[in-house]
Amino acid sequence: MDMYQNILVVIDPTTEEQKALKRAIDLAERIHTARPDQQINITAFFSIFDFSYEMTTILSSVDRDNMRQMVIKERQVWLDDIISATNCKMKITSQVVWHNRPFEAIIKQVIAHNYDLVIKGTHQHDKFKSVVFTPTDWHILRKCPCPVLLVKEHEWPLQGNILAAVNVGSDETEHLSLNNTITTQAKNLAQLITANVHLVNSYPGTPVNIAIEIPEFDASEYNSTMQAHHQEAMRQHANSFAIPLANTYVEEGLPESVIEQVALKIDAELVILGTVGRTGISAALIGNTAEHVIDQLNCDVLALKPDGYVSPLAD
Template sequence: MDMYQNILVVIDPTTDEQKALKRVIDLASRINTAAPDQQISITAFFSIFDFSYEMTTILSSGERDTMRQMVIKEKQKWLDDIISVSNSPIAITSKVVWHNRPFEAIINQVIEHKYDLVVKGTHQHDKFKSVVFTPTDWHILRKCPCPVLLVKEHEWPQQGNILAAVNVGSDEAEHLSLNEAITKQAKNIAKLITANVHLVNSFPGTPVNIAIEIPEFDASEYNSAMQAHHKEAMSKHANSFDIPLGNTYVEEGLPEAVIEQAALKIDAELVILGTIGRTGISAALIGNTAEHVIDQLDCDVLALKPEGYISPLDVQ
């Protein structure tokens, strides 16, 4: 099974409950069971920065460096304690770095050590508010070259549901390869956690200006034709992956609304979607759309990049 082997889990120093770490241990244990010969490496990581150490003129640069190393060492001990009580059957390495931009610290690690998955928890506020994403989350989603799993509170029970958000209406190579990658990941993870795979695809309704500018334009005929095109493309895609047509959803509307409705309908444990960090035609969802989708979901989200994506932080 083509699965994750080198995983970076981002630790949250502001909380005792490390849900991302729990999820990684669970996922890695399942991969280990499914493929015992596969070596899995987990690194627990976070970056720290204290501006006061940078600003003080009392200390020389050497002394500042010593102070930084002391802070890192102290945090490293805290992290090692968290790892030791996690009872992970798989060895976990700890790493703390000094960096003033957490997202850059994470992505630098990915580029340097070729991680194939980043796992990070999200902040849950009180029940009247949605999950609050930090700028770090958005930067990672947009700029991280490997898949990113954002962990929420939802459990992963057996015979649960995974929702893969695809864009089957396009013939563009980038879309087709991303659809394939998203669906393959869904099938692989479904095998690991004994879940069912569902596919969702949204398509836009009639552009309002066309209906105004061309009075004879038949909006309902246009919508029917669009729906038929997407349903046929979805059927072809689902068949090629042996996914039952009863597990597919093709709806008119904005991706964020359509994906959220489908996820709620099946009580999805995990939604897998494609994001792209640059402007231009999307490989599934661009910036804000991806953020709207993820904000509204109550389950874990796995975000993938198109094949060949190069992070803007990778200057090599």
């Protein structure tokens, strides 16, 4: 399987340090070292929008367009300076577009130019905002058709740990396929950055309402059966990828809690998980496991989509 060849880096104009660009260069250099014949393209990208230019009535549409182009050109110079300061030997292309919805601009770029990885810096979101207002990160996670790497402050040390979050208890084709994709990506990246792969899987505890409504329900037996089922499924999955059982974790609890606990325990530099696109009220209010996890982790997160996923912005 080819590693990433066409990388889109989302630039944050509000910060001095461009974590995402730094990570992209590091990753690209490692890929190039491993496969010198492989061409890797990096595009540094961001969208800009100033509502005042759209609202003014004293300018003609041509004047407005000229002003927009002037702003874009100024930002392009700023971006080229940032790229130049990295002293990267690889060619990095810069691109600035005028768009009022950053996530749409990013995803449309991915679709138009077949990027195979988006890298974006992230930080702790205000919990209230992440429930009521959906930040750019969440939109990208839900709607971007290619893998998304959200970068935090954690370094990638040699012989570090990558944690792949799988759902081995399910026999649904989509979950099984996604488990294989997640684990394959984890192994490829581990080889690239000289890290160890660990697998984590959570399973639900006894449903409280069943225990209350059915007095003869044996909660202890239910838990034991559930645990045994997930442990056996994990054993088979780990064996098929030659991952030692000592590097597997099967824990009772919510996925976001279990993933966070194990990531902290092994000091993971990268967590890889699957995310499915969700829209509407449920997505805004509940979010999904990937979103809950990302807020709680202090390391990078790589979110992958199921095979065949089509972005709602594709048409």
